[in-house]
Amino acid sequence: MTSVAALHRDVFGAAASGVWSAPGRVNLIGEHTDYNGGLVLPIALPQRTCAACSPRGDRVLRVHSAQVGETVEVDLDTVGVGTPTGWTAYVAGVLWALAEDGHAVRGMDVTIDSDVPFGAGLSSSAALECAVGAAASDLFGLRLLFDDASRATLAAACVRAENEVAGAMTGGMDQSAALLCRADHALLLDCRSGETEHVPFDLASTGHVLLVTDTRAEHELNDGQYGERRASAEQAAAELGVSSLRDVDPAGLDDALASLSDDVLRRRARHVVTEIARVREAVAALRAGDLDEVGRLFDASHASLRDDYEVSCDELDVSVEAARSAGALGARMTGGGFGGSSIALLPADAVDAAEAAVVAAFAEHGWDAPRCFPVTAGSAAHREA
Numbered sequence: 529m530t531s532v533a534a535l536h537r538d539v540f541g542a543a544a545s546g547v548w549s550a551p552g553r554v555n556l557i558g559e560h561t562d563y564n565g566g567l568v569l570p571i572a573l574p575q576r577t578c579a580a581c582s583p584r585g586d587r588v589l590r591v592h593s594a595q596v597g598e599t600v601e602v603d604l605d606t607v608g609v610g611t612p613t614g615w616t617a618y619v620a621g622v623l624w625a626l627a628e629d630g631h632a633v634r635g636m637d638v639t640i641d642s643d644v645p646f647g648a649g650l651s652s653s654a655a656l657e658c659a660v661g662a663a664a665s666d667l668f669g670l671r672l673l674f675d676d677a678s679r680a681t682l683a684a685a686c687v688r689a690e691n692e693v694a695g696a697m698t699g700g701m702d703q704s705a706a707l708l709c710r711a712d713h714a715l716l717l718d719c720r721s722g723e724t725e726h727v728p729f730d731l732a733s734t735g736h737v738l739l740v741t742d743t744r745a746e747h748e749l750n751d752g753q754y755g756e757r758r759a760s761a762e763q764a765a766a767e768l769g770v771s772s773l774r775d776v777d778p779a780g781l782d783d784a785l786a787s788l789s790d791d792v793l794r795r796r797a798r799h800v801v802t803e804i805a806r807v808r809e810a811v812a813a814l815r816a817g818d819l820d821e822v823g824r825l826f827d828a829s830h831a832s833l834r835d836d837y838e839v840s841c842d843e844l845d846v847s848v849e850a851a852r853s854a855g856a857l858g859a860r861m862t863g864g865g866f867g868g869s870s871i872a873l874l875p876a877d878a879v880d881a882a883e884a885a886v887v888a889a890f891a892e893h894g895w896d897a898p899r900c901f902p903v904t905a906g907s908a909a910h911r912e913a
């Protein structure tokens with residue numbers, strides 16, 4: 529990344545008041561469970577979105593993106609449900625959501641630069657929202673980075689920006705990861721109670737690596753498929769007479785499934801209930817240092833997402849199979865699916881072979897070359913300078 533502060537000065541003709549950043553994420557396990565009141569286990573990525581920002585005295589937001597190469601001006605009084613559209617929705621939406629929560633926010637000049645891959649299922653949109661939210665918190669004295677409780681409040685505002693202004697009905701995992709994760713730890717988040725635990729995640733100490741494959745099959749969260757899965761899960765919960773699928777006891781799962789009205793709902797519900805159980809098991813396995821078991825759970829999660837929740841795609845399946853064939857302890861798609869990225873848990877000495885196997889498999893299918901990169905657990909949103 530070039531210096532976002534220098535770019536800000538070039539674009540807006542004055543120094544930024546500061547630079548804030550927020551990370552992308554990969555979810556280790558617990559997929560499509562957040563909007564079902566379930567458990568998730570993301571890590572923050574080393575890849576981050578940086579926002580150089582200055583407050584303004586008026587209600588104008590000016591945003592420049594180094595990636596898009598354009599500057600957009602938005603009158604904050606025009607921001608609302610579905611407006612503006614495009615990438616500026618994630619920036620304007622956060623200021624709108626904070627104002628809706630009663631915070632006194634004004635306009636800002638914002639310059640964005642990011643090395644979080646876009647459209648790769650690695651939460652580039654949440655990183656953008658949370659970097660801007662962190663900046664607004666400091667610049668307008670909102671004290672929303674103060675502790676985990678205030679960070680959770682800021683995460684909720686960022687979710688609202690995404691749901692209402694950008695129009696993607698996502699759950700809260702990505703924004704919580706960007707604001708609550710800690711370096712060298714995974715975040716166990718209970719999406720019903722809001723409770724968190726920081727689970728040590730330092731694969732290097734045991735000679736292992738988490739390899740991300742960005743399949744470059746583009747993924748969108750507001751194209752209808754994600755919302756359709758969410759609606760099915762809500763319908764299954766309603767038919768079972770519970771407020772969310774989190775309330776289904778895994779011990780009584782077969783009976784619960786038998787009472788659902790069709791096979792699609794049965795498979796959707798089975799994924800959610802078994803996936804929540806897998807998160808608990810993965811946390812226990814990580815704490816016990818049993819990476820073979822973590823790998824087995826990755827594999828089971830992928831099969832459930834592919835066969836029951838039906839959110840995988842050929843590129844994700846092929847990347848997972850190729851990594852396994854080259855020695856991965858386990859591999860799975862991560863994030864919303866329908867494209868995006870997979871993760872593989874590997875002994876460090878198998879990483880090169882796994883990457884070569886994935887690249888070769890994609891070439892055989894005639895697909896664009898994937899991007900593979902190892903990741904460690906990074907830190908949450910903070911002020912950089």
Ligand code: GAF
Nearest residue numbers: 559560698699700701863864
């Ligand atoms: C996307 C969403 F934004 C998250 O809220 C979550 O539902 C995830 O897909 C699937 O686990 O990243």
